[in-house]
Amino acid sequence: MNFSSSNEIGRLIVIEGGDGLGKSTQARALKDRLESEGKIVKEYDFPSKSGTPIGRLIGDFLMGKFGDTSPEFLALAFATDRFSQRKHIKDDLEKGAIVVCDRYVLSNIAFQTAKLDDFERGKELENLLIWLEYGEFALPRPDLEIVLTATDAYYQEGSHLLRTDDPKRDYISGAADIHEGSSSLQLKVNSYFRELPEAVNRKKIAIEDEWGIRKSIDKLHGLIWQVLGELSH
Numbered sequence: 001m002n003f004s005s006s007n008e009i010g011r012l013i014v015i016e017g018g019d020g021l022g023k024s025t026q027a028r029a030l031k032d033r034l035e036s037e038g039k040i041v042k043e044y045d046f047p048s049k050s051g052t053p054i055g056r057l058i059g060d061f062l063m064g065k066f067g068d069t070s071p072e073f074l075a076l077a078f079a080t081d082r083f084s085q086r087k088h089i090k091d092d093l094e095k096g097a098i099v100v101c102d103r104y105v106l107s108n109i110a111f112q113t114a115k116l117d118d119f120e121r122g123k124e125l126e127n128l129l130i131w132l133e134y135g136e137f138a139l140p141r142p143d144l145e146i147v148l149t150a151t152d153a154y155y156q157e158g159s160h161l162l163r164t165d166d167p168k169r170d171y172i173s174g175a176a177d178i179h180e181g182s183s184s185l186q187l188k189v190n191s192y193f194r195e196l197p198e199a200v201n202r203k204k205i206a207i208e209d210e211w212g213i214r215k216s217i218d219k220l221h222g223l224i225w226q227v228l229g230e231l232s233h
């Protein structure tokens with residue numbers, strides 16, 4: 001893995017996108033593939049699901065325990081959760097590991113600004129999060145953001161809610177959380193990701209083919225692997 005990086009030795013790869021698009025599945029497949037090639041890989045999943053106090057607080061919010069919460073203040077909780085893992089991520093990168101994150105800063109911007117109808121307020125929140133998370137908190141910047149996208153129909157049909165049992169969802173008791181339960185939020189977030197410009201280190205991958213049929217797990221993994229290959233040349 002030799003694509004250019006702002007990180008010293010390791011590489012930070014982030015899988016992003018709306019809820020229930022297969023991010024965790026792809027993060028795991030990528031980790032397995034990289035490990036089978038002899039790489040050291042560390043995986044992080046945000047918000048933290050390992051029972052940290054801040055991860056539990058966020059889980060409580062997602063379960064609806066706090067009712068309406070201002071997007072600005074909620075975004076600070078997600079940012080603090082990531083900050084709590086910063087040292088571990090930095091250490092992993094310094095040791096040369098490939099760090100694969102299931103969600104990162106972009107999720108905070110996408111979900112929390114999507115709740116704001118006022119465009120200017122959304123822009124202010126986006127700028128605040130970039131300043132806070134990459135500036136003040138000095139989180140490492142991703143070397144590659146893979147953004148999964150879907151059609152509106154995917155969310156209108158509730159496909160994001162169909163899932164097999166996932167032990168990582170224990171922090172919200174496996175139930176659909178308040179983000180997942182809001183189809184208007186999901187549609188806004190999904191269109192945010194769909195409209196996001198691509199860049200050298202940001203690639204979008206549609207989870208459905210041109211006929212609206214969901215691509216297989218292996219097919220999507222192949223597309224992600226191809227992106228990594230293209231960046232390495």
Ligand SMILES: Nc1ncnc2c1ncn2[C@@H]1O[C@H](COP(=O)(O)OP(=O)(O)OP(=O)(O)O)[C@@H](O)[C@H]1O
Nearest residue numbers: 018019020021022023024025162163164215216217
């Ligand atoms: N390409 C695919 N085709 C069919 N089912 C899939 C595919 N990818 C993942 N799934 C299934 O969809 C469900 C959601 O997948 P996953 O947990 O990976 O999504 P996610 O984007 O990480 O979800 P969340 O946003 O809630 O964290 C799981 O039951 C998973 O097995």
Ligand SMILES: Cc1cn([C@H]2C[C@H](O)[C@@H](COP(=O)(O)O)O2)c(=O)[nH]c1=O
Nearest residue numbers: 019046047078103104107108111112179
């Ligand atoms: C990291 C992060 C996440 N969110 C949102 C995105 C989801 O709706 C939930 C929980 O994430 P999961 O991967 O589905 O468990 O939280 C957010 O708003 N801000 C963030 O930084």
